[in-house]
Amino acid sequence: MSELLIKNACVIDPLNGINGDVMDIAIRDGRIVEDVGSSAEVIDADRCLTLPGGIDSHTHVCGTKVNFGRYMSPEDMRAGRTSRNGSMHVTSGYSVPTTFGNSYRYSTMGYTTLLEGAMAPLEARHTHEEFTATPHQDMMANTLFDGNWSVMEAVREKDVKRAAAVVAWILSAAKGFAIKLTNPGGTEAWGWGEDVSSIHDTVPYFEVTPAEIIETMIRANELLRLPHSVHLHCNNLGVPGNYRTTLDTMNLVPDLNSRRQSLYLTHLQFHSYGGTTWRDIDSRSEEIIRVVNASPHIVIDMGQIMFGRTTTMTADGPMEFKLYMLHHNKWSNHDVELETGSGIIPVYYSKKSVVNCVMWAIGLELALQAKNPWQCLLTTDNPNGAPFVKYPEIIALLMSKRYRDQECALLDPRTEKRVPLMAIDRELDWNEIAIMTRAGQSRALGIESLGKGHLAPGAEADVAIYPIRTTEIDPSAQFQQVMAGFSRTMYTIKRGRVVARNGEVIVEGANSTIWVKPRVSHEYDLGNDPEFAKKFQQYYTVRMRNYPVQETYLPRGVCIETEADL
Amino acid sequence: MKIEDVVCTFCGCLCDDLVVEVEGDMVVNVENGCTLANKKFMGNNRLKTPIKRDGGNWKKVGLDEAIQTAAGILLDADRPLLYGWSGTHGEAQTIGVHMAELLGAVIDNTSTVCHGPSIMAIQEVGHPGCTLGQVKNRADVIVYWGANPIEAHPRHMSRYTTYADGFFLKEAFRERKVIVVDIRKTETANIADEFIMVEPGADYALLSALRAIVRGKGDVLPRTVAGVEKEQLIRVADICMSAKFGAMFFGLGLTMSRGKYKNIRNAIELTEELNRHTKFTISPMRGHWNVYGSNEVFTWITGYPFAVDFARGIAFYNPGETTSVDILKRGECDACLVVGSDPGAHFPGDCCRHLADIPTIQIDPHVNATTHLSRLQIPVAVTGIDAEGTAYRMDGVPIRTRKVIDTTYPSDSEVLDKIYQIIRKET
Ligand code: SF4
Ligand SMILES: [Zn+2]
Numbered sequence: 001m002s003e004l005l006i007k008n009a010c011v012i013d014p015l016n017g018i019n020g021d022v023m024d025i026a027i028r029d030g031r032i033v034e035d036v037g038s039s040a041e042v043i044d045a046d047r048c049l050t051l052p053g054g055i056d057s058h059t060h061v062c063g064t065k066v067n068f069g070r071y072m073s074p075e076d077m078r079a080g081r082t083s084r085n086g087s088m089h090v091t092s093g094y095s096v097p098t099t100f101g102n103s104y105r106y107s108t109m110g111y112t113t114l115l116e117g118a119m120a121p122l123e124a125r126h127t128h129e130e131f132t133a134t135p136h137q138d139m140m141a142n143t144l145f146d147g148n149w150s151v152m153e154a155v156r157e158k159d160v161k162r163a164a165a166v167v168a169w170i171l172s173a174a175k176g177f178a179i180k181l182t183n184p185g186g187t188e189a190w191g192w193g194e195d196v197s198s199i200h201d202t203v204p205y206f207e208v209t210p211a212e213i214i215e216t217m218i219r220a221n222e223l224l225r226l227p228h229s230v231h232l233h234c235n236n237l238g239v240p241g242n243y244r245t246t247l248d249t250m251n252l253v254p255d256l257n258s259r260r261q262s263l264y265l266t267h268l269q270f271h272s273y274g275g276t277t278w279r280d281i282d283s284r285s286e287e288i289i290r291v292v293n294a295s296p297h298i299v300i301d302m303g304q305i306m307f308g309r310t311t312t313m314t315a316d317g318p319m320e321f322k323l324y325m326l327h328h329n330k331w332s333n334h335d336v337e338l339e340t341g342s343g344i345i346p347v348y349y350s351k352k353s354v355v356n357c358v359m360w361a362i363g364l365e366l367a368l369q370a371k372n373p374w375q376c377l378l379t380t381d382n383p384n385g386a387p388f389v390k391y392p393e394i395i396a397l398l399m400s401k402r403y404r405d406q407e408c409a410l411l412d413p414r415t416e417k418r419v420p421l422m423a424i425d426r427e428l429d430w431n432e433i434a435i436m437t438r439a440g441q442s443r444a445l446g447i448e449s450l451g452k453g454h455l456a457p458g459a460e461a462d463v464a465i466y467p468i469r470t471t472e473i474d475p476s477a478q479f480q481q482v483m484a485g486f487s488r489t490m491y492t493i494k495r496g497r498v499v500a501r502n503g504e505v506i507v508e509g510a511n512s513t514i515w516v517k518p519r520v521s522h523e524y525d526l527g528n529d530p531e532f533a534k535k536f537q538q539y540y541t542v543r544m545r546n547y548p549v550q551e552t553y554l555p556r557g558v559c560i561e562t563e564a565d566l
Numbered sequence: 567m568k569i570e571d572v573v574c575t576f577c578g579c580l581c582d583d584l585v586v587e588v589e590g591d592m593v594v595n596v597e598n599g600c601t602l603a604n605k606k607f608m609g610n611n612r613l614k615t616p617i618k619r620d621g622g623n624w625k626k627v628g629l630d631e632a633i634q635t636a637a638g639i640l641l642d643a644d645r646p647l648l649y650g651w652s653g654t655h656g657e658a659q660t661i662g663v664h665m666a667e668l669l670g671a672v673i674d675n676t677s678t679v680c681h682g683p684s685i686m687a688i689q690e691v692g693h694p695g696c697t698l699g700q701v702k703n704r705a706d707v708i709v710y711w712g713a714n715p716i717e718a719h720p721r722h723m724s725r726y727t728t729y730a731d732g733f734f735l736k737e738a739f740r741e742r743k744v745i746v747v748d749i750r751k752t753e754t755a756n757i758a759d760e761f762i763m764v765e766p767g768a769d770y771a772l773l774s775a776l777r778a779i780v781r782g783k784g785d786v787l788p789r790t791v792a793g794v795e796k797e798q799l800i801r802v803a804d805i806c807m808s809a810k811f812g813a814m815f816f817g818l819g820l821t822m823s824r825g826k827y828k829n830i831r832n833a834i835e836l837t838e839e840l841n842r843h844t845k846f847t848i849s850p851m852r853g854h855w856n857v858y859g860s861n862e863v864f865t866w867i868t869g870y871p872f873a874v875d876f877a878r879g880i881a882f883y884n885p886g887e888t889t890s891v892d893i894l895k896r897g898e899c900d901a902c903l904v905v906g907s908d909p910g911a912h913f914p915g916d917c918c919r920h921l922a923d924i925p926t927i928q929i930d931p932h933v934n935a936t937t938h939l940s941r942l943q944i945p946v947a948v949t950g951i952d953a954e955g956t957a958y959r960m961d962g963v964p965i966r967t968r969k970v971i972d973t974t975y976p977s978d979s980e981v982l983d984k985i986y987q988i989i990r991k992e993t
């Protein structure tokens with residue numbers, strides 16, 4: 001039995017309605033409890049800000065394309081390196097750090113749980129191998145279904161149950177967590193070098209539309225009773241005028257779940273552009289957020305960009321090629337048979353580019369205009385908008401109008417006419433930031449019941465203590481302290497154990513991987529379906545029996561079994 | 567007993583459809599595999615116990631003593647080199663990297679003498695690729711450039727390209743065009759629709775000529791380029807541009823000929839140009855079954871696919887400096903651990919001489935050329951036969967290899983982990 005007592009913690013725990021109370025937190029064997037004995041180890045939080053461990057609900061840190069981002073970028077590897085130090089391994093990389101680099105940097109920022117944004121089922125084993133080498137966070141994987149042939153066939157047959165059965169089999173096989181759609185239909189079209197340009201275009205050969213794929217998958221998701229909703233990267237990412245596609249998409253969403261949203265739209269900054277070309281691009285955050293504010297069954301994340309160098313990587317192969325045609329730096333692409341695609345290019349976001357300035361403003365506008373912080377979560381779509389180490393700067397920007405004004409003064413002067421940002425006075429408070437960085441993620445991902453994202457007795461003892469006294473600083477003026485405070489915890493506690501102190505990771509980690517296994521009836525178990533097996537054998541280049549990820553790849557797997565309506 | 571869906575751990579195709587028949591601890595028959603696979607699964611003459619040099623002779627030693635000796639050699643060294651890794655599973659590669667980190671060693675894999683230049687080209691311009699099933703299901707044009715799959719990857723054409731029926735090509739052999747570029751008429755060239763015989767060392771010029779045509783600048787070309795008629799080049803460029811899905815595969819004939827990484831860069835840029843007209847991908851024909859896995863594992867732990875030097879504490883990569891051949895040529899390393907490869911058969915003579923001068927340890931099931939340069943050899947189980955573990959196919963698809971028989975040999979990871987634990991205690 002191991003016991004820990006955190007004394008004098010200034011706690012913000014939005015899921016339990018605690019907002020700045022100074023209290024003690026008792027921990028036994030990795031869980032929060034009512035109280036502990038007198039021999040418990042004691043940490044004095046000294047009235048500093050104490051939050052549930054951070055949760056990133058959309059980040060790219062592990063798997064085939066992330067690793068290819070490293071592989072092709074020795075210049076990025078050189079741009080951030082540390083040597084072996086105590087229990088810390090060597091790390092390399094700035095925008096696409098090595099797995100240990102990601103894990104240590106997230107940990108010292110107080111993050112204890114991550115959702116990898118995109119995993120191709122065929123290459124899932126790779127993602128899980130890297131999860132094991134990201135030891136300080138519990139990991140989950142969005143599983144890609146955007147171009148899945150069996151799904152599209154079911155959609156064409158208007159057979160939601162069949163689509164759900166496909167998801168159930170693949171999710172269990174890939175040990176994935178949630179349904180991810182990246183440019184649905186577009187990644188299949190990219191198999192022919194094409195793309196779709198609206199949610200009503202048809203996908204070559206399969207004769208289904210993105211709208212049909214999205215709607216079917218939202219329903220299939222609920223049939224399977226998955227913890228998270230469908231996680232969508234809309235069509236037309238990064239295209240001027242794409243806000244219309246985004247609005248069309250949001251209009252499709254039925255409200256099917258009382259506990260959480262029915263659709264999670266990721267990195268919405270990249271999907272809120274007006275204009276017709278790069279010359280006249282402008283912000284449509286107001287139109288977008290108006291719909292979000294009126295749609296409690298929708299949750300979004302920001303996808304904030306920050307100025308500087310980074311690497312873009314996504315399953316959206318056609319988008320990366322378009323981006324490459326603009327930047328002409330280097331370009332990688334990786335289509336995955338029967339399932340999806342991906343692309344990678346390095347970028348530099350510059351304050352001298354009015355397009356980049358507009359993008360920067362839009363992300364902030366989304367967060368500042370969203371009435372309900374539970375509906376707009378803080379992300380950069382790491383590393384697409386910026387590496388996650390920029391989160392503290394984003395928090396500071398959201399909390400301080402003065403800081404925003406200071407930054408806005410440095411932008412391309414044409415920006416002001418194209419974005420509403422300069423006219424927005426709102427400054428977010430500590431509680432709202434806590435929602436946007438952990439509590440909201442926990443609810444949106446459906447992992448509240450696993451004890452994630454809150455600190456009530458029974459919760460997982462993942463805790464972040466920041467060197468910030470909320471009663472003593474004015475974030476509006478002292479934004480530098482906000483930034484510094486969120487960059488480095490005094491203590492990061494993972495499952496009841498102090499894993500990082502003052503910016504240094506002090507133990508070897510032992511994370512879990514959370515995955516979902518929907519239980520379906522015999523009739524809907526595709527493992528018994530000869531037709532499915534036959535097609536698998538014919539068209540995949542891996543045998544069906546060699547496809548599922550063995551449990552040995554999840555040394556500390558946590559399986560959520562759901563009772564599907566199938 | 568017959569075991570199905572067995573993974574062949576010989577070449578980068580990583581075929582996973584073998585049917586292997588075993589009797590006791592012997593493989594007695596292999597179905598579906600090519601002759602290389604049969605040789606791998608049916609071959610024996612494994613080394614029985616660890617052996618250690620004792621003056622001019624070999625002496626049998628126990629496993630524990632061998633492990634102690636290996637750890638001692640590595641701990642004593644100032645600049646150890648840990649080389650090989652393409653013939654073992656990912657779990658062993660992981661231990662190798664962590665060991666290198668602790669020792670401040672250089673760790674390098676066989677890419678250093680095969681597709682290293684391809685990796686360097688990718689680091690300059692990227693890599694538009696895909697999984698092999700994408701090719702099988704869609705590609706109506708296949709290009710093999712400086713590659714002879716019939717010899718080196720015997721089932722590549724039947725499983726993934728020329729003869730592989732796919733979803734959009736029900737009669738692949740008739741519907742697909744195959745273009746082969748090589749300096750001689752290989753067996754693969756014999757089945758090509760278009761065979762381009764390029765002058766040795768002139769691939770770069772040929773690629774540039776094709777790029778010019780694709781860009782609409784064919785006029786500037788002379789009547790022949792690199793020994794090839796302009797008409798043929800125009801015809802071939804046309805086939806490529808009118809493909810629905812084209813897939814180029816290149817081998818060491820392009821990577822290791824004059825121009826080296828510049829050739830690959832040019833080929834990638836040609837592929838990129840073709841993508842402005844249609845869909846085109848390019849992929850290296852990776853040789854050893856898990857060489858790509860060693861690139862992947864090295865990359866997620868260190869940031870670099872090969873030639874990683876930990877001497878400064880951080881991970882440092884500079885091909886030409888931190889690559890094994892260069893380190894050996896400079897006589898720089900003072901101990902070497904070889905795992906899952908045979909540098910004695912592939913490295914230049916002066917490198918081999920240096921390997922023989924320093925304490926070289928080999929972890930390998932078989933006696934091979936490197937044995938003769940080594941002071942100590944520890945035989946291990948063969949991954950895919952009597953050990954299992956992760957491998958990455960040439961296109962990056964990760965597959966778990968199977969164990970089909972039980973033997974008393976320890977696996978690579980077991981041996982390496984024992985050495986690692988000793989080193990950990992001492993550092
Ligand atoms: S092609 Fe390669 S992997 Fe396939 S059976 Fe032959 S040697 Fe083995
Ligand atoms: Zn993303």
